[in-house]
Amino acid sequence: MEYRKNRKGEPISILGYGCMRFSTNVRGIDIDKAEKEIMKAYEMGVNYFDTAYVYSGSEAALGEILERNGIREKVNIATKLPQYLVGSRAALDKYFEEELKRLRTTYVDYYLMHHMTAMNQWDKLEKVGIRDWIEEKKKSGQIRNIGFSYHGNTEDFIGILDSYDWDFCQIQYNYVDEHTQAGKRGLDHAAEKGIPVVIMEPLRGGKLVNLLPQKAKDLIAEAPTGYTPAEYGLRWLWNQPEVTCVLSGMNSIEMVEENCRIASNAEAGSFTEEDFAVIEKVKEIIRETELVGCTGCRYCMPCPKGVDIPALFRSYNLTALEGKFEARFGYAQTVGLKKDPAFATQCIECGKCEQHCPQNIPIRKMIKEADKVVRPLPYKIGINVVRKFMLRK
Template sequence: MEFVEKTSGMKYRKDKKEKQLSILGYGCMRFTKKGSSIDIDKAEKEVMEAINNGVNYFDTAYVYSGSEIAFGEILKRNNCRDKIYIATKLPHYMVKSKKDLEKYFNEQLRRLQTDHIDYYLMHMLTDVKTWDRLKALGADEWLKEKVNNGQIRNVGFSYHGNTDTFIQLLDEYDWDFCQIQYNYLDEHSQAGKRGLDAASKKGLPVIIMEPLRGGRLVNLLPEKAKNIIKENSRKRTAAEWAFRWLWNQPEVTCVLSGMNSLEMVRENVKVAKDVTAGEFTEEDFDLIEQVKNEIKRNIKVGCTGCGYCMPCPKGVDIPGTFHSYNMMYAENKKNGRREYLMCTALRKDPSSATQCIECGKCEIRCPQHIEIRKELKNARRELETPVYKIAKTAVKLFKLY
């Protein structure tokens, strides 16, 4: 999809209904806190700087503490609701009945001080059975009612999980858009490039979250990777390389950034106004590969996320497990364990390594000849902590999904 440019200089790509979304979106989860509350005056300056420079897509969620309320107040103070699109998310894991759907949605409207949501997502939809549970509660009929009366303009879902499940979910409802974690390090994990392409082929706008892996692709790069970027003649920052890699792909509609300083807003806006689709050269791609290789030097398992080992007869998410295990050493243990929890436990049907019965079918199909059964045991020992086990049990006991 080609860029559209307006007088602001910002670039835009169209959604399914021909609305123009800024290629840079504002993630409102990381507003700066002042004590235990959001520093709304600071956030207002940053949000308005973005709006004044053409950013029109703002993403929040019910469970982002204080975010919806703060953003709603900022819009009211500046009388600019009609200049932007609000994206927020239903906490479906808290929904036990159709009445809950109405309760949470109406609370979100009050928080945001609006009469409609432009882009409404099922938050962290993990698998088809989770969506089936929501449909059994009447979610599909409820969404249809809200779309028909104009309270919801577009219905989508955000996703953390493996590629195959993401592609299955695309066919489960007439979605208007979707949101995935995607960056040059996650090119072949989570929904991945294959998922991005599948969504694009269905005509769905794809919103990108975690373009910098929560800052990992800027602040926590290995020294050699930092030097590769520093010595390149283009003199781009690490963040700029990550954003340009994404915007180079026409399937990417909007990239979210959790901006919490005026400097960050201005830097990202500057890049978004300058970028050109398809601009990457062979040398640019080579730089990204060099950086990735430096990051991956500390990985534990040489899994490429190709998925040839799947499906596991017992439902183990093998690529997802290895991705989380590797993340523990390429980034830090907390991030790896968090990723594993989201992708294997917070779902209707768990997909943890502990379900492996050592049948060996996966190893026969693995093109990397990985000793999968052995490595799953190693991963399980480090990933399935007491905290993980408690969370997994809570999902079952309280039927959160």
Template sequence: MKYRNNRNGEPISILGYGCMRFTTSGGRIDIDKAEKELMEAYRAGVNYFDTAYVYTGSEAALGEILERNRIRDKVNIATKLPQYLIGSRTAIDRYFDEELRRLRTDYVDYYLMHHMTAMNQWDKLKKVGIEDWFAEKKASGQIKNIGFSYHGNTEDFIGILNSYDWDFCQIQYNYVDETSQAGVEGLKAAAAKGIPVIIMEPLRGGKLVNLLPDKAKELIASKETGYTPAEYGLRWLWNQPEVTCVLSGMNSIEMVQENCRIASSAEAGSFTQDDFDTIDKVKEIIKETELVGCTGCRYCMPCPKGVDIPALFRSYNMTALESKSNARFEYAQTVGLKKEPAFATQCIGCGKCEQHCPQNIPIREKLKEADKVVRPWNYRIGINIVRKFMLRG
């Protein structure tokens, strides 16, 4: 197992164990199966285990497994405060204390503000005294490192990043998300401040393995490296020195063994030109399934009325690669929860965007088409309800 350091020089395994996808049986986590898989990873050198308050049963299962095997002090627990449910300082303490009980521990190594999407969420937390709470918990030793996980746009990510002296952060990032959400720009901004970056969705929940087009799978299989689709995705990430740890929701011994094998030899800067060319070709094949030929260059931005054009087109294209439900959910969280609305219905048809588009996309026409698919009537209602709840205050 390879390791990269946190801000204090303490080692973090480059492969982290994502505990959200433990196998369930009868609606409950299969604790014995999860224990076998987790301990296989631990013996291979994994020392970073990620869970969250809202991952049903996950914190309790992790706590039980670590206690059973007496390894709590040998690993790092990362868990998350459901910041979207916080309305007072008392609520912060209530959730945190419950998490400690579930995890059967008296401290958390890495504690994140969960699912941040916009600056106003951080502003709300500050109003209820989160910064003083951080200071108290770090002084008492109950929390060693403070961070946040993120699912918004690059601009707000950098805003939150610069608003506090964070110890680490967590972003969704992979070779098809290079320019979306926090993206490579956010990754490099964090690294420039010396802030470790934890990666989630490195293979888009397995979509860059199981749902790759057959043409892409055949290309990968033809390479002399012998790399699997998962291996290309993981090595692409670990090739970047700015990446500290990559989370994988491992739920089979075979998956644990494969990922640990890869993590035992992956080095920053080890990708060859042929490896880069292979990834580029895979991305080109994926683009063949796209509904709009948007490259995410953002020459169309800013829209005078605030429409996030690239984000909508990206989600629309996702409906062809993955599923409509996944695309709609991602659009809802990355665009729907921005402080200022950015929906296609705000378009007034001025055509300014089309004047700057290098791909000559009929943007005004495609906005209407994409919005109908990505934000149907029931999602519009749902997004409005969630906006009122999460963006209040």
């Protein structure tokens, strides 16, 4: 197992165990199966285990397994505050104490503000005293490293990152999402500040394995390296020294063994020109399924009325690659929950975006078509309801 360092110089396994996707049975999480998988990962060198308050049964299962096997002090637990449910200082203690009980521990190694999507969420937490609360918990030793997980645009990610002295952060990042959400620019900004970055959705929930176009699967199968689609995705990430740890939701012994094998020799800078060429060809094949030829260059931005054109087109294209539900949900969480709306319905058809588009996309026409697909009436209603709940002062 390869290891990289946190800000204190402590080793973190480059492969982390994502505990959101434990196998279940009629009673809930299949604790015996999860225990075998977690212990296999531990034996193979994994020392970072990621869970969250809202992962049903996950914290309790992880806590039971670590206690039963006497390895709590030998691993790092990462869990998350449901910041979207917090409305007072008392709520901070309520959720944190409940998590400690579930995890059967007196401290959390890596504690995150969960699912940040916009700068206003951090502003809200500041109003309830999050800075003093974090300082108290770190001083007492109950929290050893503080961070946040993020789903939103690059600008707000950088804004949150610069607003506090974070110990680490967690972002969605893979070769398809290289220039979306926090993206490469966000990853590099964190690295410049010396902040470790944990990666979630390295394979987009397995979609960069199971839902790749057949043409892409054939291309990978013919490559001389013998890498699987998953191995290409993971090695692409670990090739970047700015990446500290990559989370994988492993739910079989075979998957644990395979991922640990890859992580045993995945050094930064080891990706070859041939490897990069394969990834680029796979991305080209994926783009062949796209409904609009947007490259995400953002030359069309900023829109005078705030429409996030690249984010809309990306979600529109994902309806063809991954399915409408996933694309709509992703759009809802990354764009729909921003403090200032960024929807296509705000367009006044000034045409400035089209003047700068290198792909000559008829943007004014296409954003209307895309919005109908990505944000149909039920989703418009749902987004508005959630916005009122999550963005309330």
